[in-house]
Amino acid sequence: MTSRKKPQTMKPATAAKKLGVLLDATPAEFRDGVVSRDELNALQSDPPTWLRDLRRDGPHPRQVVAAKLRVSISGLTRAGLTEPLTTAQIDELKATNPDWLARERATQTEVRNELARLRVRGGNA
Known part of the structure; x- marks a missing residue:
């Protein structure tokens, strides 16, 4: 029997720092949860509008x-x-x-x- 690996997660503050954005400026759904490594990779490779706007402005x-x-x-x-x-x-x-x-x-x-x-x-x- 193989045990499933639990996905690696991080606090929103850590993810925001890795994304180079201010945590307080991110949407509530980002601040209120946890971010998995896969979600972080997806945000980096295909940033949503809110992330592109924050990085730009x-x-x-x-x-x-x-x-x-x-x-x-x-x-x-x-x-x-x-x-x-x-x-x-x-x-x-x-x-x-x-x-x-x-x-x-x-x-x-x-x-x-x-x-x-x-x-x-x-x-x-």
Whole structure:
């Protein structure tokens, strides 16, 4: 007799993070249940309208905001940005390029350059 494997599931917060969306912005049916690995794969390969809209327009979680602005999450915190931002808000920040954004981008570039230098030297970065 073969035992059936129970499908692997995750909390909606974990699935939202893997999908790169803000949990609070997802539909109630997504937030209120559990997500199986197969459901997550289906959402990634053929995203429904709500997921495509969230990915395009936001509001975006901090890690996505940081990536779109090319700064670190710590840089967002230093700038006082603790709330999710929409794509329009991110685009506005890019267009106005405030001092803090230019400074954080420069810091991020320095960090990346240092990591690359250490990798070339054979360091364990």
